[in-house]
Amino acid sequence: MAVKIEMPKLSDTMEEGVIAKWNVKEGDKVSSGDVIAEVETDKATMEVEVFDDGTILKIMASEGDAIPLGGLIAIVGEEGEDISDLVDVASDSSSGEKKEEKKEVKEDSSDDDDFDPILGDIEKGDSKKEEPAAESSSDNGRIKASPLAKKMAEEKGIELSKVQGSGPDGRIVKRDIESYKPSEEKKPSAPVATFDSEESEDTKISQMRKTIARRLSESKFTNPHFYETIDIDMEEAIRARTSLNEVSDIKISFNDIVVKACAAALRRHPAVNSSWLDDVIRKHGDVNVAVAVAIEDGLMTPVIRHADKKNLRQISAETRELAGLARDKKLQPEQMEGSTFTISNLGMFGIEEFTAIINPPNACILAVGAIRDVPVVKNGAVVPGKRMKVTLSSDHRIVDGAKAAEFLNTVRQMIENPLSMLL
Helix, strand or coil: CCEEEECCCCCCCCCEEEEEEECCCCCCEECCCCEEEEEECCCCEEEEECCCCEEEEEECCCCCCEEECCCEEEEEECCCCCCHHHHHHHHHHHHHHHHHHHHHHHHHCCCHHHEECCCEECCHHHCCCCCCCCCCCEECCEECECHHHHHHHHHHCCCHHHCCCCCHHHCECHHHHHCCCCCCCCCCCCCCCCCCCCCCCCCCCCHHHHHHHHHHHHHHHHCCEEEEEEEEECHHHHHHHHHHHHHCCCCCCHHHHHHHHHHHHHHHCCCCCEEECCCCEEECCCCCEEECEEECCEEECCEECCHHHCCHHHHHHHHHHHHHHHHCCCCCHHHCCCCCEEEEECHHHCCCCCCCCCCCCCCEEEEEEEEEEEEEEECCEEEEEEEEEEEEEEECCCCCHHHHHHHHHHHHHHHHCHHHHHC
16 A cells, blocks of 8 residues: 655754655665655754655655645555555645635636726726827828918927827827927937846755744844843963863864853853743753854754853863764754753954844843954053953843843853863
8 A cells, every 4th residue: 555755844843844865766665764865954954764665656746845744755655556546636735725826816807807997897898998099190191180280380390290199080180289298309328338237046045044034033023132242351261272272182262161151150140041931931950052053054053961061171072073063964953952042153254243133942142253452451551452242132031131241241250260160
């Protein structure tokens, strides 16, 4: 008996999947557990397995097609089995909506031919509409005009061929000459440089980009954002990082230091480590920090779990591993779920300061800028300094301004005194 292979739910937020690659073709024999296709979801490219032995009788979707959850993508059964009923049902369900749309358009436009936006409905017997006369009326090259109209046109220097007649059969009469206004002659314009047109390009929106657009639009317009920025002295952090990298086989980045500082601060400020759940505010017991990773299609946010309990070396190793999987689009859904706070760092691109949109259901996200060389005042003297701005975006339903400020000050204290993160 033929079995339908439908688009499975491969992530918690998935609404449709794109067939990235077929590993089989029609007529191939498959066994339970075989991976027959790769599907691009909103988070990663996942494998689709078949759970029945048989032959691929029909592939219902091409590579690149977006299929909703539960949509038919293939049919497996015994070789030679009649599956016309299944194919017809699938075809009818996919085209039914289009047929309904066409039917509605046809019904709505059935009387459009006999409707004038100014005059209203026109009787079907009067379907021939009077067409406006040409610029001048003539009969075998002779212009039809009354003697008075001809005389007036001659006196005024008007060419009859440019006058539109309003008399019987388009005859030019006195009122046409009186109301005639010669069109202004176009003045020669200055020469304009011409350029060859460049061809525009349309790029198909990926599942990831669709999800980013939907989730961040919901976040921006649902969560009342507010922003607070603080400037951090990075000199001690730079010295600490240099010393650590001299003895560690895993190189510590400034982003690793920020992650550790935020994780420790979140433990002290549970209001920031919270989520809005409509009826309750949940203060999370674990501190799971998501780190935004830029890839070709947008951003992915792998999660470092229990970040407050891990040292800088562990955070660095895990961040590098997850970032590599993200760029290869091999992250598993569980590696991107359960975050309680997010960090987005654009400092490596030279961005000094920016604001980020909250990654739901987090209460806050920290935007990290570049380390800047700036003059600072120390002990009454102006000296060179290293500074870094960070901006906290907060959901005002959960976090008030004072709580956000306290959290930022704790983060600053830890980064400016790196040894405090080791205690």
